[in-house]
Amino acid sequence: MARRFDPQTLPGFGAIAALAFALLYLPLIVLVTYSFNAGDLIGRWEGLSWRWYAQALSNAAIQDAALRSLVLALVAAALSTALAVLAALATTRADQFRPRHAIAAVINQPLVVPEIVMAVALLLLFSMLRQATGLSGMGYLLAAHVTFCIPFAYLPVRARLEGMDANLERAAADLYASPLTVFRRITLPLLAPGILAGFMLAFVISLDNVVISQFIKTAGQETLPTYMLGQLRRGISAEIYAVSTMLVGLSLLILTLSFLVNRTRP
Amino acid sequence: MSLADARPADLAAPPARQAEARKSRREARTRWWLATPALLTIAALSLLPLCIVILYSVLERDSYGGILWALSGEAWIEVFFQRDIFEGTLAPAGAHLAILWRSIRLALITTGLTLLIGVPTAYFIGTRPAHTRNLWLFAITVPFWTSLLIRIIAIGELIRRDGLVNAALLQMGLIDEPLQMLFTDFAIGLGMTYVYLPLMVLPVYAAVQRLDPRLMEAAYDLYASRARTFWRVILPLIRPGVIAGSLLVFIPSLGDYVTPRVLGGGSNLMIGNLIELQFGQGRNWPLGAALALTLMILIGLALIPCARLLRGKAAPHG
Numbered sequence: 001m002a003r004r005f006d007p008q009t010l011p012g013f014g015a016i017a018a019l020a021f022a023l024l025y026l027p028l029i030v031l032v033t034y035s036f037n038a039g040d041l042i043g044r045w046e047g048l049s050w051r052w053y054a055q056a057l058s059n060a061a062i063q064d065a066a067l068r069s070l071v072l073a074l075v076a077a078a079l080s081t082a083l084a085v086l087a088a089l090a091t092t093r094a095d096q097f098r099p100r101h102a103i104a105a106v107i108n109q110p111l112v113v114p115e116i117v118m119a120v121a122l123l124l125l126f127s128m129l130r131q132a133t134g135l136s137g138m139g140y141l142l143a144a145h146v147t148f149c150i151p152f153a154y155l156p157v158r159a160r161l162e163g164m165d166a167n168l169e170r171a172a173a174d175l176y177a178s179p180l181t182v183f184r185r186i187t188l189p190l191l192a193p194g195i196l197a198g199f200m201l202a203f204v205i206s207l208d209n210v211v212i213s214q215f216i217k218t219a220g221q222e223t224l225p226t227y228m229l230g231q232l233r234r235g236i237s238a239e240i241y242a243v244s245t246m247l248v249g250l251s252l253l254i255l256t257l258s259f260l261v262n263r264t265r266p
Numbered sequence: 267m268s269l270a271d272a273r274p275a276d277l278a279a280p281p282a283r284q285a286e287a288r289k290s291r292r293e294a295r296t297r298w299w300l301a302t303p304a305l306l307t308i309a310a311l312s313l314l315p316l317c318i319v320i321l322y323s324v325l326e327r328d329s330y331g332g333i334l335w336a337l338s339g340e341a342w343i344e345v346f347f348q349r350d351i352f353e354g355t356l357a358p359a360g361a362h363l364a365i366l367w368r369s370i371r372l373a374l375i376t377t378g379l380t381l382l383i384g385v386p387t388a389y390f391i392g393t394r395p396a397h398t399r400n401l402w403l404f405a406i407t408v409p410f411w412t413s414l415l416i417r418i419i420a421i422g423e424l425i426r427r428d429g430l431v432n433a434a435l436l437q438m439g440l441i442d443e444p445l446q447m448l449f450t451d452f453a454i455g456l457g458m459t460y461v462y463l464p465l466m467v468l469p470v471y472a473a474v475q476r477l478d479p480r481l482m483e484a485a486y487d488l489y490a491s492r493a494r495t496f497w498r499v500i501l502p503l504i505r506p507g508v509i510a511g512s513l514l515v516f517i518p519s520l521g522d523y524v525t526p527r528v529l530g531g532g533s534n535l536m537i538g539n540l541i542e543l544q545f546g547q548g549r550n551w552p553l554g555a556a557l558a559l560t561l562m563i564l565i566g567l568a569l570i571p572c573a574r575l576l577r578g579k580a581a582p583h584g
Contacts, residue, residue, distance in 0.1 A: 010389065010492060017390035020383045020467070023460060024409045027420035030430055034423065044428075083304040090300035097294055103301045110312050114521030114565065116538040120558045121315030123545060124322055147311040150304055208413040211523050211538075215545070225415050232419070232528055241423075244416040255411045259404055 028248065035241035052242035062243060065227040069207055072138070072223060076145035077153070077202035083146070084153035084198055085191070092161040104158075108151045118148065119215035126216050136218050144216055145206045152205045153198035160194025193261045200258045204251055322555035333551055341552035345560055362540065369536040370564070372451060373519035376458040380515045383459070384466030385508060389500070391467070392474030403471065410464035418528045421457045422448060449531030457529045458519045465518070466511035473507025509572050516568055521561050537561050 035053070039046030056062050087107055091100040110118060126140045168190070172182045210225040217226055224247065228240055326338035343349070346363065347356040391402040409417065425431050425447040432444040447453055477500065485495045501508070523538030530536070535543075537557060544554030 010386070010496060013386040013390050016383055016386035020387040020463065021405060023383070024406070024463065027417065027424045027460065028409065028412065031416070031420040031423055083307060086300040087304035090297040094293075094297060096290055097297050100297075103305065106308055106313075107301075107304055109308055112517075113312070113316070114517060114538075114561060116521045116523045116541055117319070117558045117562055118312065118315070120541060120545065120554060121319045122311065124318045124551070124555070125311070125315040128318070143311055147307055150308065154304075204411055208415070210413075210415050215542075225413065228415060228419075229524070229527075236419070236423070240419065244413070244419060248412050248416060251411050251413065252408060255408060259407075 031241055032245045032248065034238060035245040037238055040238075052238040053246075056239045056242040056246075059239065061222070061227060062224070062239075065222045065224045066243075068138075068222070069224040072141060072145060073203050073206040076142055076149050076206040077199050079142075080146045080149035080202045081153040081157075081195060081199040084150050084202075085157050085195055087150075088154055088157040088161050089187075092158055093164075093166055107154050110148045111151045115211040119212045122212060123215045138221065140216055141213060141221060141223075144212050145209065148209070148212065149202035149206050153202040156197035156201060157191065157194045160191055160197070164190050196261050197258045200254045204254055207247070208251070319555045319558055322552055323559050325552050327550055327552050330549075338552070341550075341556040344550075344553050345556050365535050365540050366537060366560070366564075368451065368534070369520055369538075372455050372458065372536065373516050373522075375455050376462060376519040377512050377516045379455070379459040380463050380466040381508070381512065384463055384511060385470055385504075387463075388467045388470035388507075388511075389474050389504075392471050392477070406464050406467050406471075410468075414461050415524055415528070417461050418457050418525055421460050422453070422529055425453060425456070448529065449534065451530070451534055453529040454522075454526050454534060454536070457525045458522060461525065462515045462519060465514040469510040469514065470504060470507040473504035477503055506576060509575055513569070513572055517565055520564060520568075 034045075036048050036050070037045055038049035038051065084107075087103065091097075091104050091107075094100055113121075122140075122144050126144075129140070130136055164187075169182050169186050172186050173179070177185070208225060209223075210229055213223045214226045214229060217223070222230070224243065228243065231237070231240055322333065323341050324337055324339065326334040326336045326340065328334045343356070344359065344362075346359055348359040348362075349356055387406075391399060391406065394402055423429055427444045427446065427448065429448075431447070432441075435441045436444065447456075481499055481503070482495055485499045486492070490498065521538050522536055523542060526534055526536040526539050530539075537560070541554050541557045541561070544550045544557065548554070
């Protein structure tokens with residue numbers, strides 16, 4: 001028998017991969033399990049119960065933070081996706097447009113700065129603005145979330161655009177469709193899955209953000225993650241596990257949707 | 267755009283070329299307009315604030331926690347040294363240096379561990395048959411899109427004194443009493459390895475997917491062992507992915523704030539926590555700004571060897 005190299009069988013690699021998946025999933029499984037624990041004490045299983053979910057859902061502070069987080073994430077994702085779509089249209093399918101690489105680099109810039117640095121930077125800017133204008137309110141949080149969501153919304157939209165056939169749009173233009181009609185009837189429908197993926201990514205990123213929100217929020221502006229971080233100081237409670245499980249469920253749902261949407265190739 | 271604006275080359279060109287040039291200029295203008303909203307947002311809310319950080323780091327702090335509009339290098343000195351209140355002499359700031367060192371060490375350990383686990387995992391996923399590969403990839407992506415805070419809380423649950431890991435070790439008789447894992451550097455390293463592992467796997471996977479299996483077969487046919495094939499053929503080919511993954515893990519680890527806060531307790535601080543202290547109880551904004559910039563500089567230093575490694579790898583194989 002000839003020596004054949006089977007690239008699938010590097011010894012030990014399968015075992016390490018199994019370890020990696022165990023490491024990735026075991027903690028989450030334990031957390032989800034304990035969120036259904038009937039007992040008061042974490043760490044001792046006393047049977048299945050919804051009590052922590054009932055308690056979390058009727059907790060006014062959690063309701064308030066959850067609502068704020070959801071609205072913030074929806075609006076920030078919508079705005080950042082809109083900006084990202086325009087920017088992606090500007091920077092793709094244009095070999096003659098030289099500045100496109102520089103523009104893309106600026107748009108991706110928030111990705112290369114550590115979150116804590118961006119948090120500090122925005123804190124300084126916003127405290128100046130608060131002092132100068134006397135305005136406080138959700139506008140600051142929203143502006144921050146829109147900014148760091150832009151690169152995440154931009155990536156899938158750009159990827160989709162790059163895979164799209166420009167001939168369809170050219171054909172429509174040759175048949176005397178106005179640029180606006182071409183965009184509305186050809187470009188937009190073809191781009192839709194990319195836009196949806198970008199929106200969902202931005203939504204999850206905004207929903208999960210802790211560090212930046214933690215630095216720039218003022219009194220009465222708790223988001224769900226900053227509320228949870230604050231609660232951890234007082235010791236862990238299964239109520240937090242219930243909230244976490246619901247958030248994990250939401251992220252999973254959104255990720256599955258975007259996975260399915262993105263399977264439709266342009 | 268009028269003819270007067272046109273460059274001489276356009277005037278000399280045939281009318282069709284002139285129309286072409288006009289069209290491409292119009293298109294360029296449209297593209298700039300399209301990019302403007304996003305560019306302005308990033309400029310105003312990311313680039314400008316970074317400039318403000320630089321400015322604050324060279325301002326003087328007043329005794330009430332605010333700042334004075336006077337230039338001062340004091341904040342930068344305070345990053346590394348502490349001034350004796352009575353004599354004004356400088357001594358190395360032991361606490362700060364210990365925290366900087368802990369951050370660098372833990373970020374390096376995290377990068378090393380994610381390399382050890384992540385590269386084989388990415389290789390494993392990349393060599394699955396096409397129809398199951400996407401599912402494996404999905405399985406890596408799910409934890410990645412789960413809130414970082416929640417994953418940190420989950421790993422904390424696992425390693426608590428009365429958590430599952432201690433219970434299992436006690437059960438197996440490996441230890442006599444529960445280990446104190448939570449609120450140690452070990453917990454921070456483990457937590458960061460856990461949360462940043464997908465950031466290593468994804469770029470390495472992308473590189474593995476582009477591997478040409480014939481190269482590995484050729485090496486193996488020429489009597490290279492599997493290990494040698496991996497070290498001499500596979501690893502050099504996926505090097506760009508490995509470097510990208512290492513940076514994607516190293517950068518957020520070095521600047522991590524949530525993991526040390528939740529898993530490190532109050533005493534095992536990293537740079538991120540030290541920065542936050544200056545804006546909270548420390549009330550020393552210039553020092554906080556200087557520390558944030560120190561973090562940026564450390565990351566810049568990490569980028570240099572990576573850029574060199576990438577450039578050294580310009581010659582294509584095969």
